[in-house]
Amino acid sequence: MTAATETAAARHAPGRWRRRAPIWALTAVLLVVAAFWVYPFVWVLSASVKDQLEVFASGLGLLPDEFVWSNYGRAWTDAxxxxxxxxxxxxxxxxxxxxxxxxxxxxxxxxxxxxxxxxxxxxxxxxxxxxxxxxxxxxxxxxxxxxxxxxxxxxxxxxxxxxxxxxxxxxxxxxxxxxxxxxxxxxxxxxxxxxxxxxxxxxxxxxxxxxxxxxxxxxxxxxxxxxxxxxxxxxxxxxxxxxxxxxxxxxxxxxxxxxxxxxxxxxxxxxxxxxxxxxxxxxxxxxxxxx
Missing domain, CATH: 1.10.3720.10 (MetI-like)
Known part of the structure; x- marks a missing residue:
């Protein structure tokens, strides 16, 4: 790459980043909105493998201390x-x-x-x-x-x-x-x-x-x-x-x-x-x- 080409690329780089900045900002906002939108469904999935006490004790936490797969069996057969x-x-x-x-x-x-x-x-x-x-x-x-x-x-x-x-x-x-x-x-x-x-x-x-x-x-x-x-x-x-x-x-x-x-x-x-x-x-x- 010649010196003239490097100079032109450096001159256009800030303009390119300025054009892309709104897209990146919009993407970040949409990711935050998507996280809030998806979270309730993920929480339901998490609650389905917890016991009754842990559902309340863990609050908004998603990872259970112990996976209780028997909840699905109880829902399928007992209920x-x-x-x-x-x-x-x-x-x-x-x-x-x-x-x-x-x-x-x-x-x-x-x-x-x-x-x-x-x-x-x-x-x-x-x-x-x-x-x-x-x-x-x-x-x-x-x-x-x-x-x-x-x-x-x-x-x-x-x-x-x-x-x-x-x-x-x-x-x-x-x-x-x-x-x-x-x-x-x-x-x-x-x-x-x-x-x-x-x-x-x-x-x-x-x-x-x-x-x-x-x-x-x-x-x-x-x-x-x-x-x-x-x-x-x-x-x-x-x-x-x-x-x-x-x-x-x-x-x-x-x-x-x-x-x-x-x-x-x-x-x-x-x-x-x-x-x-x-x-x-x-x-x-x-x-x-x-x-």
């Missing part, structure tokens, strides 16, 4: 979380399937077809966003009871999947609106009907949005509490994980290590699903917004 996990998987999987098919078809019709009352339907859907969920519990329970499905997993699936799910409908509507009509027209020319066009052409094209709806519906259903609580009053064996957490709350004390272990077990499927579908999740949101 019946194995059964609750099966119930939650069944209810969540069925609800996700129903919501995806129903909302995708509704979004497709609203995006592609012009019919009388279309704007009214869209207005009603948007208006339901402002209705608190608690107001719908009583009519949903009454209707399910009249159908004879109150104390059953089937009734729970119908109740959880029968809501408006407006966000999912709007995501599909925005995505389908951006797909060229020539694709549908080519399928119709080949003799495809409505259901064939929808299930074999349009729905596969909406894969990113479907992944987004799957994640959102999975999270909502997996963590649902009020409806599963009402549906399992007289059938404790049908409880889901969120309702089963009450098993650790006694009249005079709370089994915090057992509850932390149960919470950790209930979080594992959510984390795995999001890690698998995160790329499609963000692509679906970006595609729907762009449309």
């Amino acid at each position: 019946n979380f194995g059964r609750y996990m099966v119930n939650t998987v069944i209810v969540t999987a069925a609800t996700v399937v129903v919501v995806v098919i129903r909302c995708a078809m509704a979004g497709y019709v609203l995006a592609r077809y012009r019919f009388l009352g279309r704007r009214v339907v869209m207005g009603v859907l948007v208006a339901t966003l402002f209705v608190p969920a608690g107001y719908t519990i009583i009519p949903v329970v009454e209707l399910t009871q009249q159908l004879g499905l109150l104390n059953s997993l089937t009734g729970m699936v119908i109740a959880l999947s029968g809501g408006g799910h407006v966000a999912a409908v709007l995501l599909y509507l925005g995505y389908f609106r951006g797909i060229p009509r020539e694709i549908e027209e080519a399928a119709v020319i080949d003799g495809a009907g409505f259901l064939t066009v929808f299930f074999r052409v349009m729905l596969p094209l909406a894969g990113p949005v479907t992944a987004t709806v799957v994640v959102l519906t999975f999270l909502t259903t997996w963590n649902a509490f009020f409806l599963p609580l009402v549906f399992t009053f007289s059938r404790p064996d049908l409880r889901t994980l969120s309702v089963g957490m009450q098993a650790f709350v006694g009249e005079n004390s709370v089994d915090w290590p057992g509850m932390a272990a149960a919470a950790t077990l209930s979080l594992i499927p959510i984390v795995v699903l999001f890690l698998v579908l995160q790329r499609y999740f963000f692509e679906g949101i970006a595609g729907a917004v762009k449309s």
